Amino acid sequence: MNKLIIFLTILLISACQQKKTTIQPWILNQDDSSISIIITKNNSVSEVAYFQQFSGRINASGYLEIEIQLDSLETNIPIRNERIEKHLFETELYATTRIHTQLAPKDLTIGTHTISFDVDLHGVSAILQADVIVFEQFNKKVVTLHKPLIIDAKTFALQDGIITLKNIAKLQSINFSVPINFILHFESE
Incomplete structure (x- = not known):
């Protein structure tokens, strides 16, 4: 009988010490977040552009999904915005880009993590x-890049659009490598 009580006590303690395998659901707060890119033209002129409309969430199983409205890129020059929408992103065919991945609970702990994720952009x-x-700030999870992420436009079949933009604007060059940066604020759902 004593062995049974000891066994049940150990089993109960063990069960109480097990960690949750689910993740608290989080929703992306667009107002406090930013997603930006750096466009470099003529080999030395760089300008920051940013997306104004995006959404995202992390569900209870740790699935992260972010959707960016490509026609919301703001370069502060309206004609350039229109040209990028039409010739680069081809927003009539590809209105959004989608970023998604399955996160492990450790990926949301405070610290630096290496994350692999899928990007669906321009049909690729x-x-x-x-x-x-x-890190955490005011009961929010904040996720930012440790260093800018460099995207090669050729990876997503965007090089023809860049060449078209270069020719329309009569530029010597527009760089195919595009640095991206973000600060994402997630609030508990």
């Missing part, structure tokens, strides 16, 4: 990897 899917920093 690619797996990318980034080092991110996760």
Whole structure:
């Protein structure tokens, strides 16, 4: 009888110490977040552009999904915005880009993590990897890049659009390598 009580006590203690395998659901707060790119033209002129409309969430099983409205890219020059929508992103065919991955609970702990994720852009899917920093601020999870993520436009079949933009604007060059940066604020759902 004593052995049974000891066994049940150990079993109960063990069950109480097991960690949850689910993740608290989080929703992306667009107002506090930013997603930006750097466009470099003529080999030395760089300008920051940013997306104004995006959404995202992390569900209870740890699935992260972010959707960016490509026609919301703001360059501060309206004609350039229109040209990028039409000739680069071809928003009539590809209105959004989707970023998604399955996160492990450790990926949302405070610290630096290497995350692999899928990007669906311009009809092409690619797996990318980034080092991110996760920290908490005012009951929010904040995720930011440790260093800018460099995207090669050729990976997503965007080079023809870049060449078209270069020719329309009569530029010497527009760089195919595009640095991306983000700060994402997630609130508990």
